[in-house]
Amino acid sequence: MSVADVVSKDILDVRRAKIIWAVAGLYTLVTAVFVYWGTQARPPEGWSGVYMALWNFVFVGAMFVPAIALVGAYLAIAGERESGSIKYLLSTPIQRRDVVLGKYVSRATVVAASLVVAFVVAAILSLVWFSEFPAGVFVGLALLTIAFALAYVAVAITISAATATRSRAMGGVLGFYFVTNLLILFGQLSILGALEYVLNELLGLGVGDDPIQLVGMLVSPTHTYLNTTLLAFPDGFEEAMLGGQTTATAWYVEPEAALVILLAWTVVPLALGVWRFERADLG
Amino acid sequence: MIGLVVVTSMPAIETDGLTKRFGADVLAVDDLDLTVEEGEVFGFLGPNGAGKSTTINVLLDFVRPTAGSARVLGLDAQADAAAIRERIGVLPEGGELYDRLTGREHLEWIARTNDLQESVDYEATLDRVGLTAEEAARPVGGYSKGMAQRLAFGMAILGEPDLLLLDEPSSGLDPTGMQEMRTIIREEADRGATVFFSSHILGEVESVCDRLGIMNEGRLVTTGTIDALRDELDLDASVSIEVDAVPDGLAADIESNEGVHAVETDGTTLTISVANPTRKIDAIRRVDERATVLDVRSTDTSLEQLFNTYTGNGEGEPEPSAAGFAGDETAETAAEVGR
Numbered sequence: 001m002s003v004a005d006v007v008s009k010d011i012l013d014v015r016r017a018k019i020i021w022a023v024a025g026l027y028t029l030v031t032a033v034f035v036y037w038g039t040q041a042r043p044p045e046g047w048s049g050v051y052m053a054l055w056n057f058v059f060v061g062a063m064f065v066p067a068i069a070l071v072g073a074y075l076a077i078a079g080e081r082e083s084g085s086i087k088y089l090l091s092t093p094i095q096r097r098d099v100v101l102g103k104y105v106s107r108a109t110v111v112a113a114s115l116v117v118a119f120v121v122a123a124i125l126s127l128v129w130f131s132e133f134p135a136g137v138f139v140g141l142a143l144l145t146i147a148f149a150l151a152y153v154a155v156a157i158t159i160s161a162a163t164a165t166r167s168r169a170m171g172g173v174l175g176f177y178f179v180t181n182l183l184i185l186f187g188q189l190s191i192l193g194a195l196e197y198v199l200n201e202l203l204g205l206g207v208g209d210d211p212i213q214l215v216g217m218l219v220s221p222t223h224t225y226l227n228t229t230l231l232a233f234p235d236g237f238e239e240a241m242l243g244g245q246t247t248a249t250a251w252y253v254e255p256e257a258a259l260v261i262l263l264a265w266t267v268v269p270l271a272l273g274v275w276r277f278e279r280a281d282l283g
Numbered sequence: 284m285i286g287l288v289v290v291t292s293m294p295a296i297e298t299d300g301l302t303k304r305f306g307a308d309v310l311a312v313d314d315l316d317l318t319v320e321e322g323e324v325f326g327f328l329g330p331n332g333a334g335k336s337t338t339i340n341v342l343l344d345f346v347r348p349t350a351g352s353a354r355v356l357g358l359d360a361q362a363d364a365a366a367i368r369e370r371i372g373v374l375p376e377g378g379e380l381y382d383r384l385t386g387r388e389h390l391e392w393i394a395r396t397n398d399l400q401e402s403v404d405y406e407a408t409l410d411r412v413g414l415t416a417e418e419a420a421r422p423v424g425g426y427s428k429g430m431a432q433r434l435a436f437g438m439a440i441l442g443e444p445d446l447l448l449l450d451e452p453s454s455g456l457d458p459t460g461m462q463e464m465r466t467i468i469r470e471e472a473d474r475g476a477t478v479f480f481s482s483h484i485l486g487e488v489e490s491v492c493d494r495l496g497i498m499n500e501g502r503l504v505t506t507g508t509i510d511a512l513r514d515e516l517d518l519d520a521s522v523s524i525e526v527d528a529v530p531d532g533l534a535a536d537i538e539s540n541e542g543v544h545a546v547e548t549d550g551t552t553l554t555i556s557v558a559n560p561t562r563k564i565d566a567i568r569r570v571d572e573r574a575t576v577l578d579v580r581s582t583d584t585s586l587e588q589l590f591n592t593y594t595g596n597g598e599g600e601p602e603p604s605a606a607g608f609a610g611d612e613t614a615e616t617a618a619e620v621g622r
C-alpha cells in the first residue's frame with residue numbers, strides 16, 4: 001500500500017525534525033499554565049474550577065492548535081518540491097494521490113500525538129489541582145480538538161501541495177491563519193463583525209445571526225470548532241458562562257451540524273490538494 | 284514485479300511529436316521523435332538547456348507534455364505512470380536526498396516501495412556504488428556531493444530494473460567514480476537492462492553507449508552510433524608529423540594522393556587531413572620516405588568536434604573541404620542547428 005509507504009518514511013523523517021517537538025512542547029506548557037490559571041479563577045455559581053480551566057483551554061486551543069498543525073505540515077510537500085527530493089519519492093511506484101494522503105496521515109499522526117501528550121499532562125494536573133475530574137468532558141474536548149487540528153493539517157497539506165516553494169507555502173498558511181483564525185477570534189474586528197456591519201447596518205438587510213454564524217463556519221475551521229465544543233460541556237454550563245443568554249438557533253448552526261462542517265474541513269481541502277497536485281508540473 | 288507479456292521488438296522508450304512549453308516563450312522540447320530499443324545503452328547528449336531533463340521528466344510523468352506522447356516499456360507515460368515506475372530505476376536531476384535519513388534507510392525505502400525487501404542485497408548494492416557500511420549508516424545530510432550521487436545511483440539500480448533513466452549520473456563524481464559508474468552501466472546492460480542517460484560529458488558517452496542522440500534547443504538533431512555519426516558527417520581525421528626539415532614539394536606531393544584532403548605546413552610540422560583514419564599510416568610512410576620523422580600525433584574526429592558541429596558551437600565546424608563531401612541531409616541538419 002503506497003500511502004503506508006509514504007507515511008512510514010515521512011514519520012521516520014519528521015520525528016527527527018526538532019521544530020515539531022518545540023511547538024508541541026510549547027503548547028503543552030501553555031496548556032499547563034491555563035489549567036493552573038483555572039485553579040485561581042472564580043467559576044460561575046455551582047460549577048467547579050475545572051470547567052473554567054477547560055473552557056479557557058478551548059480558547060487557547062483555538063489559537064494554538066492551528067499554529068501547531070500548520071507548522072507541522074506546511075512544508076510536507078512544498079519543501080520536497082523545493083529541494084527536489086519529491087523526484088525520488090515519485091520515482092517509486094507511489095502515486096501523487098498517495099503522496100498527498102500519506103503526508104496528511106503522517107503529519108496528522110504527529111500533530112495528534114503531540115496534542116494527546118498535552119491532554120494527558122492537563123489531565124494529570126487537573127487530577128492533582130481540582131477536587132473534581134470530569135473525564136467525559138475531557139475526552140470529548142480532546143477528540144474535538146484533534147478533529148480541529150486535523151482540519152488545519154488538511155489545509156496545510158493542501159497549501160503545501162499547491163505551492164512549489166517553501167516561501168509560498170509559508171505565505172499561504174500565514175494568510176490562512178490570519179484570515180480564518182485571528183480575524184475570527186477577535187470580536188468586533190472580526191470578519192463576521194464586518195460582514196454583519198455591511199449587511200445589516202449599511203445595507204439594512206436585517207440578516208439574522210444564524211446565517212452569519214454559518215458563513216463563519218464555512219470560512220473558518222476555528223469558528224466551526226468553537227461551535228462544536230458545546231457538545232463536550234455539560235448542559236447548562238454555557239448558559240452559566242455567558243450569563244444565561246443563549247437563544248434558540250437554526251439547525252444548521254447546532255453543534256452537531258458544526259461537527260459535520262468540521263469534518264468537511266478535512267475532506268474538502270484534501271480532495272482539492274490531491275486534485276491540484278495531480279496536475280502540477282514538478283520539473 | 285509485474286509479469287507483463289513483453290513483445291520482444293517493443294522499444295523501451297518511444298516519444299511521438301513530444302512537445303513541452305513552459306509558459307509562452309520557453310519551448311523546452313520541440314516535436315521530439317525518439318526511439319530507444321530494448322537492451323540498448325543510449326546516451327542523450329546536449330548542451331545546457333537543450334531539453335534533456337525536460338524529456339526525462341516527461342518520461343517520468345513529472346511534467347506533462349504540451350503536445351505529443353511518450354511511451355515507456357510499452358506503457359503510456361502519463362496513464363500508466365505507477366506501473367512504469369515499478370519497472371524502472373531513476374536517477375533524477377537536481378534532487379536532494381532526505382537529510383535526516385541514513386543511506387541505508389534510503390535503500391530500504393526504495394526496496395519497500397517496490398516490494399523488494401526479500402530479494403535485494405543492500406550490502407552488495409552499496410559495495411557496487413562504492414559506499415561503505417559505515418557511510419551507509421550515517422544521515423545523508425552529512426554526505427559529500429559525490430557520496431550522495433553514489434547513493435542515488437545505488438537507489439536507481441536496486442532490484443534490477445528493466446530500464447534505467449539516469450539524468451546526468453556523473454555529476455558530482457570524481458574520475459574514479461565516473462569510471463565505476465560506467466562499469467556499472469555496462470554491467471547493467473549486460474544483464475539485459477536498457478540504459479538511457481543524459482550527459483554533456485562527451486567521453487562518458489563515447490565509451491559506454493551503443494547509440495547516442497544529440498539534442499539542441501529542444502530538437503533532436505541526430506541519432507546513431509558514434510561511428511555512424513562520424514561517417515555521416517565525414518569529418519576529417521588528421522595526423523601531425525614533425526620532421527627535421529620539410530623538403531620542397533612534399534606538401535603538394537602528399538596532397539595529390541587519394542584520400543588526402545589537405546596538407547598544412549607550419550615550420551617543420553605537417554598537418555595532414557585524411558578522409559578516414561586508415562589513410563593516416565599511408566601519409567606517415569610517404570613523409571618518412573622523404574624526411575626524418577621526429578614525432579607523430581594523430582587526432583580522430585573528436586567527439587567534441589562532432590558535438591560542436593551538431594550543436595552549432597562554431598569551433599568544431601567541419602572544414603569547407605570536408606563540408607563538400609557531406610550529403611544533403613547532413614548539410615541540412617547543420618544548417619538547422621546553426622539557426
Ligand SMILES: Nc1ncnc2c1ncn2[C@@H]1O[C@H](COP(=O)(O)OP(=O)(O)OP(=O)(O)O)[C@@H](O)[C@H]1O
Nearest residue numbers: 283305309311329330331332333334335336337338
Ligand atoms: N519548470 C520550468 N519552468 C520554466 N522553464 C523551464 C522549466 N524547466 C525547464 N525549463 C526550460 O526548458 C529548457 C530546457 O531545460 P532542461 O532542464 O530540459 O535542459 P537540459 O538539457 O536538461 O540542460 P542541463 O544540461 O543544463 O541539465 C531550458 O530553457 C529551461 O530554462
Ligand SMILES: [Mg+2]
Nearest residue numbers: 335336337376
Ligand atoms: Mg538537465
